[in-house]
Amino acid sequence: MNPILELKEVVKVYEKKRVVDNVSFGVTRGKIFGLLGPNGAGKTTIIRIITTIIGADEGAVFIDGEKLNAKHPADIGYMPEERGLYKKMKVGEHLMYLAQLKGMSSKEAKKKLTYWFEKFEIKDWWNKRIEELSKGMQQKVQFIATVVHEPKLLILDEPFSGLDPINTNLIKDEIDELHYKGISIIFSTHRMEQVEAICENIVLINQGKKVLEGSVKNIKSHYKDNLFQIHFEGALPELPSNLNIKQQQGNTIIVQLENDKDSNGLLRHFLDQNIRIQAFNEILPSLNEIFIKSVNQVSYE
Amino acid sequence: MNNLSLVIQREYLVRVRKKSFILTTLLTPIGIALFYGIVILMVMYQGDDHVKIAVIDEGNVLQLERDSTSNILFQKETASFDILKNNLAEKGYNGIVRIPPIRDLYNSKLVLDYYADKSPSLEIKSKIENWLDKQVSAYKMEALELDSKKLSALKTKISIESKSLQEEEKDKPGSSVSSEVAAMIASVMGMLMFFVITLYGGMVMRSVMEEKMNRIVEVMISSVKPFHLMLGKIIAVGLVGLTQILIWAIFIPLILLVLTFAFGLGGDMPSNLNLPGSAGAMAEINNPETMATAQKVLMEIKAQNWGMIIPSLIIFFLGGYFMYAALFAAVGSAIGDDLGESQTLTLPIMLPVILAFYITIFIVVRSPDSSVSFWSSMFPLFSPIVMPARMVFNPPIWEVILSLVLLIISSIFLVWLSARIYRVGILLYGKKNSLKEIWKWTFYKG
Structure with missing residues (x-):
């Protein structure tokens, strides 16, 4: 398609x-x-x-x-x-106008509008002037128009x-x-x-x-830094040598894996030591971080 | 095209249904009627005090014992001034006038004495003077053995009527238009065009600004072409104007007519009344001179070559309206949220309108064939106002046609140009736009 x-x-x-x-x-x-x-x-x-x-x-x-x-x-x-x-226009008239400008016949428009007015429970607005509506109400009207x-x-x-x-x-x-x-x-x-x-x-x-x-x-996943957050019980276990601790706070650590390493290996390492893992999750960057990162990248260039 | 008609329909209905439209449309004729009514009433106001005046006729001027005007009674008294003076109130007199013997019949100035406790109001004073004037002239006429017919024969009113020397123009209707009447018609036409352009052009501008500031415009142009939106608005406002003018054209004369009847039948109009406008003119209908003038005006109006004037007038009207309304729309679109700048941007449009108006009133009306009149009736920004006024004076036909062609070409061009400005302007918010920037917009691609 x-x-x-x-x-x-x-x-x-x-x-x-x-x-x-x-x-x-x-x-x-x-x-x-x-x-x-x-x-x-x-x-x-x-x-x-x-x-x-x-x-x-x-x-x-x-x-x-x-x-x-x-x-x-x-x-x-x-x-x-x-x-x-x-x-100054009335809600109903206004929406009829916008609908007809989009090529609907007046009958069709009326039918569709009635549906939306019922759906939003605003049937009694039809003859109100736009200026009588609050801002939020106007947004609803705007949405219907769209x-x-x-x-x-x-x-x-x-x-x-x-x-x-x-x-x-x-x-x-x-x-x-x-x-x-x-x-x-x-x-x-x-x-x-x-x-x-x-x-x-x-x-x-x-x-x-x-x-x-x-x-x-x-x-x-393209922008991820291979960061994992692990929450465990007991003392800090021994970690694999290639592991880089980014942050430690009580029983929670954040570690960074090397790019080609797979997280299962790490998990297995913990399990082998018989450490109780309460939470294990990958930290993905938020879009906001990616957004700022890429926007800044461009402006430095 | 369907959208254009939808836009026209909405823009027209919204305006016509507005309270302010209904009020101004209906109140204007009523206001005019009221104004004339009050003026007429004021002129007809006789004063409510009735005055009785004793006339001591020492010079034997009076022919009647008793005479009266609307609210003044004149009574000839034979008693001496001293006696009368003392029992003025008992006899019911307000004042005494003494007419001494008239020694020098050729003296055109005569001062008479009026005795009263209270000096007379201006109205009473002028009425007494008018009455005495009549009595003295009648007396003088008799004494000088003049006959009123011969006397009026002396008064010759002379006016010049211009006739063309060119053979082919001699029989042309309207060639004998007296310039005063033509000037009057011309000024009225100039004024009408001026008001239509500024009034309804301004309406288009305000509406465009409102749409932009309401932020409805972007919603609109995602379904309507900006050009259609602008054109629809201009056409709709034009129709609103036509509706309004039509209503006025029917109601104003009607109300005036009704008013004239009401007053004309009810009261005796003072014959020296000289009011501007038809109510006054109707009041004067008894006066033969006024009658002649009125007839002349009617003749001149009839003598105009309406078969040509009306169609060209309509084209001038449309061309001028479209051209200026489009320019106003362009300016409205360029004005940001700051209303202050509207002044600097409307000035370039208002300037030619005002200039054309002044040229019409001060130059065209006085010398319709001067070079200033000619060139300004060719210049498209002036011609919608200047040419209709000039047409009253029968300019050569080629000039009218040339002016029309120039106007049509430039209105199409200016509407096109304005549409290009409008299209960009309506989408730019919160920015101050100089004329230079606006000029750049016209080069933007779609």
Whole structure:
């Protein structure tokens, strides 16, 4: 199956600055994909290219194997970081308008909206003005606007910025549900802890360039330092000679294995000495560490 | 295209349903009516004090024993001034006027004495003077053996009517337009264009700014092309303007007509009343001179070559509106979150509008064929305001067509240019944008 989205060597230049510089990546159908990067890395520009808001100077974008064209916005649901609504409009009217702009008929839109209004238990909002709603309520409306036309590809740019914990969870649950239904989701953020929890694959952009790409699992194991945390009972046992203790705190030690050594050997060593191991786990770097590491690497170069 | 019509529909409905729109649309005619009503009432106000005045006619000027105007009663008294003076109040008089014998009939100045406890109000004073004036002239006419018919024959009102010397223009309708009337029509046209451009252009600008500041714009342009969003807005605001003007065009004359009837039937209008506007003009209808002027204005209006003026007027209107509204939209998109900078950015647009307006009022109306008038009616940023005013004076047809063609070409160009600025501007937040930067945006690729 071809990827839902594919970027091939996309370039965007503003006043001689390459804001997006030769970026290629693909988004697997039905997966949650993280588009990561520090502020000003070019994430939003890339999203704007995908959503046909701006055109790429070089390279190509394919959606569902088809070159990006004017029909595609109807297949995409985009929730920008800078988002807002017409304050004076009524909620129902507003959503009808946005749905119809995505090519839905008014009947269809009405039906879908009724479904969402029931789901979010906000049926009595239909005739309220947007300005009467609280910020969190407006975010719900915004979310409905993004998904009402049942897009194949959902792009969420910093979806949780400005949300309180309750609404964050609500949106998270919705993302999970849409994911479950098989919708492909691009999730753009600079907040790594969210990515780790949600995304399967990521691409890391810095200063317009692609720095990293792959599944979260692979990236983590690629960046791992072979560190293991061992929690045992009794006194500190004798350790193999090639083992380097990084940290010791009571009955917990952190050790680093040599690159080609396998952790089973270490475990066996403990077991052979009849030491009771209470916990043995590999310490993987957090995406945040990887993120900082790779971003700094680039800026030192 | 479907999205464009959706945008137009929303932008139009949102505005038309606004309370402020309904209020201004309905209140403006009512306000105008109220204003005229009050003015008329004020002019018609007679003063509520009734005054009785004794006239001691020492010079035998009066022909009547008793006479009265609306609220003043004049009574000829034969008693001497000294007697009268002492029992003024008992007889119910407010004052005494003495008319001494008129010795020099050729003296055009006459000062009469008015005695009273209280000096008369300005209104009463002028009424007494008017009345005395009439009495004295009647007396003088008789004494000088003048006949009123001969007298009025002396008053000749002369006005110049210009006729073209060129044979082919002689029969052209409108060639005999008297310049005052034409100037009036021209100023009105210039003014109308000026207000349409600034009022509705400003509306487009504010709306673009609002969208940008609300951050709705990025949501919008992920489903609508920026050009469609801008164009839809411009068209919708234009339609709103048309709706408003149409309502006014129906209601204002209607209300004025009703008002004129109400007052015209009810009261006796002072004949020397000279009000601007139709209510006043209607009030003056009895005056033959006013009648003639009114007829002349009507004639001039009829004499205009409307078959040509109206279509070209519509094109000037549309061209001017689209051009300026697009520019206003571009400026609105460039304004960041800081409203202060809007002034520096709108100035370059307001300048030509204001300049064109002044050229129309001060130059075109006075000398429609001068080189300034000609060139400014060719320059596209001026022509929507200047040319409609000039057209009243029947410029050569090729000039109108050339001006129209130039306007159409440049409006298309400026709408295109504005769209390029708009597209970039709406996505840039929180940045101060100089004119130089904005100029650079026009070169950005899609």
